[in-house]
Amino acid sequence: MTGSSAPAGTFQLRAYWLSAPSLAAVFDALEPVAPVRVVGGAVRNALMGEPISDVDLATEAVPEAVAKAAHAAGLRVHETGIEHGTLTLVSQKVAYEVTTLREDVTTDGRRATVSFTRDWARDAARRDFTMNALYVDRFGDGIDFTGGYADCLARRVRFIGDADQRILEDHLRILRFFRFNAAYGNGAMDKVGLDASRRHKARIGALAVERICHELMRTVVAPNAAAVLRLVGEEDFLPGLLPGPYEIDTFTALVALERRIGRQPTPPLAIAALLGFDREAFEVAATALRFSRRDRARALDAIAAARFMPPHSLPQIHASLYEHGAEAFVDGLLVGAACGADLVDLPRLVEVARQWRRPRLPVSGNDLLEQGGEAGPELGERLKHLEGVWRQSDFSLDKMHLLAIDRRSRSGKE
Incomplete structure (x- = not known):
C-alpha cells in the first residue's frame, strides 16, 4: 500500500465483475501511472450480496494524468466532475467514474472545496459512512481504514469519525443516513448517528429541494423503508415538504x-x-x-x-x-x-x-359530415354522443351501426 497515514485493516473480496474485460482495461491503463482501486458502492454491495450497478474507482493520479493514460489506451474520457477530480472513462461501452484521492479543504453543509492527496486514509476519512470507504484492487485485496468491512457484514450504517462533523460538512447526510438504513440496515439505527441527525435536522431546510426529493424518492422504495419513514414522520424531519406523521x-x-x-x-x-x-x-x-x-x-x-x-x-x-x-x-x-x-x-x-x-372509435368527424351537418360544436357533440353509445356497448358497435345511430339521432331532431 502506498501513501497512507493510518493503519488499515485488510479483507478479501471475490466478485465476478472484478475480472470483467472492460474493468481490466481501465486497470491496465491507469496502474502504470499510479495505484487504482474500486471504491464505494460496488464493494459495499458485493460484500452484502446486493446488486451491483456502477463501479467507481479511486486513484492517486491527478485528473490530467488519468486522462492522458486513458487516451493513450484508447479509452474515451468525459470530464463529468473534473473540478472535484472525477473523470468518466468509457471502456468497451461501460462507463467507470475515476476520482483522484482527495480531502476537504472547506465545507458549508452543501458543497465542499477539495484538494488532491496521495493518502488513502485521508480520502477515506472524508467520506460519509464506513461501508462506503472500502477499497479493493483488481485482485480483490481490500483495505479498510474505518471498520467498514465489519459494518457491511453486520449491515450497520455508521458515520465515519465524528457524526456531527460529517453532517456539518454536508447536511444531506442526514437523509442519506435514513436512506442507507432503509436500503441496507439491519435492526435498530446506530444511536450515535441518529442522535446527531436529530440535533441537526433543522439544517435540512438549507438544502436544495431537488436534492431532498432525490433522496426521498430513493428511500421510499428501499426494502426496510417503513420503519425508517415512521421515525422520519413522527419526528418531523421534513416539515413544510412532507410533514408527518405518515x-x-x-x-x-x-x-x-x-x-x-x-x-x-x-x-x-x-x-x-x-x-x-x-x-x-x-x-x-x-x-x-x-x-x-x-x-x-x-x-x-x-x-x-x-x-x-x-x-x-x-x-x-x-x-x-x-x-x-x-x-x-x-x-x-x-x-x-x-x-x-x-x-x-x-x-x-x-x-x-x-x-x-x-380501441379507436370507428367513426370520424369526416364520416359524420358525409351524412350532413357542419363542422363546429355540433359535430363535436355528435361524436361525443356516439362515443358514449359505443362505450356502453363495451366497444362492440362497428362503424355501420354507429353511423345508423347518428342518422336516427339527426332525423329525430329535424
Whole structure:
C-alpha cells in the first residue's frame, strides 16, 4: 500500500465483475501511472450480496494524468466532475467514474472545496459512512481504514469519525443516513448517528429541494423503508415538504401489493401512500418537493382511478381502462386495495390490463359530415354522443351501426 497515514485493516473480496474485460482495461491503463482501486458502492454491495450497478474507482493520479493514460489506451474520457477530480472513462461501452484521492479543504453543509492527496486514509476519512470507504484492487485485496468491512457484514450504517462533523460538512447526510438504513440496515439505527441527525435536522431546510426529493424518492422504495419513514414522520424531519406523521400501514400495504404483482415500488405512489392518498395533501407535497410533471400526474391519475375500484364486470373493467389507461388502471387497483377495497382477483385484473389495447372509435368527424351537418360544436357533440353509445356497448358497435345511430339521432331532431 502506498501513501497512507493510518493503519488499515485488510479483507478479501471475490466478485465476478472484478475480472470483467472492460474493468481490466481501465486497470491496465491507469496502474502504470499510479495505484487504482474500486471504491464505494460496488464493494459495499458485493460484500452484502446486493446488486451491483456502477463501479467507481479511486486513484492517486491527478485528473490530467488519468486522462492522458486513458487516451493513450484508447479509452474515451468525459470530464463529468473534473473540478472535484472525477473523470468518466468509457471502456468497451461501460462507463467507470475515476476520482483522484482527495480531502476537504472547506465545507458549508452543501458543497465542499477539495484538494488532491496521495493518502488513502485521508480520502477515506472524508467520506460519509464506513461501508462506503472500502477499497479493493483488481485482485480483490481490500483495505479498510474505518471498520467498514465489519459494518457491511453486520449491515450497520455508521458515520465515519465524528457524526456531527460529517453532517456539518454536508447536511444531506442526514437523509442519506435514513436512506442507507432503509436500503441496507439491519435492526435498530446506530444511536450515535441518529442522535446527531436529530440535533441537526433543522439544517435540512438549507438544502436544495431537488436534492431532498432525490433522496426521498430513493428511500421510499428501499426494502426496510417503513420503519425508517415512521421515525422520519413522527419526528418531523421534513416539515413544510412532507410533514408527518405518515400513514405507514397504507404505505406498507401498497408496497406489498406492488411486489405481489411483480414490480418494484413506485416512488410517487409510495409518497402518496404516506399521505393516505389524500389528493390535496399530495398536491401540496408535490409542489413543495418540486415533483416532475410525470411523477405528479402518475400519483394523481392513480388516486382518480382508485375511485372506481373494484370494477364489478368485464365491461366496467374495459370502460375504466379506456378512461384511465392501463398504467393508471393498475395503479388505481393498487391504491384501492391498499385503502381496503376487496380485490380478490388482483392478479387477473392486472393481467387483463397488461393485455389491453385501447380501441379507436370507428367513426370520424369526416364520416359524420358525409351524412350532413357542419363542422363546429355540433359535430363535436355528435361524436361525443356516439362515443358514449359505443362505450356502453363495451366497444362492440362497428362503424355501420354507429353511423345508423347518428342518422336516427339527426332525423329525430329535424
